[in-house]
Amino acid sequence: MKSQITILLLALLGVNIAKAQSPETPVNGSAYVFNAEKSPCLTNEARKSIIQELENNVAMLQNEQRLNYNGTHRDGHVLFSWPVQKADGIDFNDVWSISGYLDHNAAYPNQLTDYDCGTTTYDTSAGYNHQGVDIYTWPFPWKLMDDDSAEIIAAADGQIIAKGDGQYDRSCNFNSNPWNAVYVQHSDGSVAWYGHMKNGSLTTKSVGDMVAEGEYLGIVGSSGNSTGPHLHFEVYEDNSYTQLIDPFAGDCNSLNGNDSWWVEQKPYLKPNINAVMTHSQVPDLFPTCPTTETTFESSAFDISDTIYFTAFLRDQVVDDVIYLKAIRPNGTYLYDWNITVVTSASSWYYYWSFPVDAVGEWTWEVTFKGQTETTNFTVSDALNLDESSFSQTSVYPNPFYDVLQIRSKVPVTKAIVVDVLGKMIKRSSNISEGIQHINLETLSAGLYFLTLEGNDGQQKTIKLLKN
Template sequence: MTLRRPCLIALLVLSAASAGARPPDGGHTMAADQASDQVSADFDKQLVQRVNENLATLARAGKAPVLAPPRTQAITGMTWPMGPVDGIGTAWSGISNFVDLNLAYPNQLRDYTCATRTYDNAGGYNHRGIDYFIWPFPWHLMDSGAVDVIAAAPGTLIEKRDGYNDRSCSFDAPDTANYVIILHSDGSIARYLHLKRGSVTTLPIGSVVTAGTVLGKVGSSGISTGPHLHFELRATNAVNAPVVDPNNGQCNTIPTSWASQRPYRDTRINRLSTHSEPPVFPVCPNTFDQPNFKDSFAPGDALTVVSAYRDIGRGMVTQFRILRPDQSAFASWSFDMAEEGDTPPYYNGAYWYWNHVLPSNAPQGLWTVEATLNGQVTTHTFQVRTGAVTEDGPLPPELSGSWYHVGTSGQGFNMELVNDRRFLLYFYGYDDSGRHLWLYGDYDPAARTFDYGEPMDVPMYFVSGGRFNGFDPDAITSRVWGTASVQFISCKRASVVLTGETGTQTLVLDKLLTPVGLTCSD
């Protein structure tokens, strides 16, 4: 549901405001069925049949998966099925529904804690899996391919399907999910449903996969009300095989199947962001988010701050601050959704926004939005530029050299000026999954001149095939990875927003090494 307060939509000009409670100017909360689905009996039988056909084909070829002796419980040691690991796949996701352990229907619900965070319907469908949603701006995240679906446990790729429409937003959609099915060594089956069209792994049937193998992207194909992953664990591949709820709780006392089971309510701020105006959440059949992201502002600009949550409950207070470059407070306030009136005890997902106007004398530099919830601090940086540091001109030679993100080990870029308009950028660091990431960019705008604080969007490329010994130029491949938006605050400090195929990250960089003969007076 969308929340708005017409009397508060007028933008507020704030100086160093107090940290008192301030209602949001609007927002959106997830309805209970916003990331839900249905697997019909016919579709269930199709999946079983296709797996059996593939098993028979592999057996005839002498490639049948090797299974361990049957156990009383399905595979253990499973990991979170969303990626990149420890990145946006875990930060920008949550759980909307669990397995329904009460086989009666309709509206007779029981999840593993004996609560009712699940669903069924009058046709006899009891939810057989766990629904993992992506949040905020799920359609935007789906379209950008930001969140992977990854194997929760090792096994054999035994069935997959791709090519079907992925913009379903209601229970009236056709039952044509894109999916991947993995057979585990104990004979249990994992179904990964509703994947994004064109994202399903190209690995052939019979491939052995490890935990963490990317299987596809989160989508909304098949009978689905919005972008999410339906993860279903079954004891065997038989029709109507027992569904395994991997969570241990009061109403499901078997040992947990997870390596580390997450709490029932895993409260956190999923994302803190700045925008040119309030985001617009689509209503089905519209499936296109309008986030209106903005990270570069001028003095006097309108600024909207959005804080998006998962598992947010009444009585949980978030403290906000907007900090100037010198870390002094421009604005501060607090928020508790209990102040929103008749709200439920929890929302699976929600976001709220607050409107501001930057003062006409706002100092240039890197500003910070800070939100503290349950002792955890989340930050987001944005630029304010005045254009007053220098007039447009050539690239200052003192920008050449090594720039590092001092907050982490081994992240930064080298910048090499080719002439007073062109430079090469070599980035080295990590992607959102923690894997090493090396990129290069070539900035050569024909008519562009330089200004401190002005963002420069540099196309970044990923190169592979190179080696020192036996170098073969024909083996070199280069593909566009994304964009680095670079802003030099001074000749000693810069920021870069990397946006590409492995997500988005913002780094504040300090100049550490400058070529001999160049100086920086800041």
């Protein structure tokens, strides 16, 4: 599948800033458009090969009298839980969005009808109509994959009738490579395909083993025909593989109509705040595929730092309003404002940058569609703090006028002073006795950086303010 990233400048961003107590810097951000080039998840050859393997394995399990499905259809059918979840310990509020549903319009190309009579699906000029639902990870898709943050779980109880692992999982284009996948048959005979998994992440269970609803199956990856981590979830009525099922009930579901296969069907649009974060720099969200994103995430800053505030949204729609607050440690607002969305998107991120004006624990708060998410971060004054592993070393007074005293339990053998442009102003060394003070009376008033080095190679850099 193909991912296309659209970076929009403020003039094209699709957001109006309301007249409120807002930061002077503008809102920035972009949309993430997954599979913009409409590439199929499977080639016809790969699909035929998979079906042949499934049929062979079912025959084998029957011969060994280990096939759980007894060949009869009970009344009704299984119901599915959602097959993607965030792993334990992940700070994000959520880790997924939907790029495409099953296409119910057999015509092509660009003849699209999803279960809800919309066009959130795709086909190709070669005649492929999307046969499942694509659930992609957001935000930081590659980092989520690398960190095993987005888990694929069994949507219903069933028996593993095939699994394939060991395939390259950082695909960036249409190719003929097999995907890593697990295939589960349920007690009613239906079969669910879970495709594009991360290499080496699949359940240790084998063909013939049973899995329970909600049980771990693997990690969302980008194996096979894919240009970004996502799960392709495809369902068949039985192991003849002639009748697809669309689990979503809707007026334009031509397969099973208004019969939902979900325990609780999610709405067509699922507006959500996937993450609220703070950063030391603008996150590198869209590096060249398949490079992992650099998040620059941080929750600790100095009072002199400019902080980057982000909000990662799912399914925003024109005229939605997003409310934003930067809340000081004493509960007052540095900024309290809102923006109005004018561009619909299944995933979008915003960022603002501005300095803060107080030390202590701050709160960054985002409210969207009645949902509020926050993240806390601390601001300190580095002019008066010891910051690094050279923890027993300190300098005083700071701010200073002329001579700077050094207090350390271990000898300080080297001291280097540089200005804000990185130019070295002074260098001192004393290996035998250590350095106890530095005379800086000739320096002009301003900000400097002092790097101290101990006799065991430890280093510490301290901001200095010369009065």
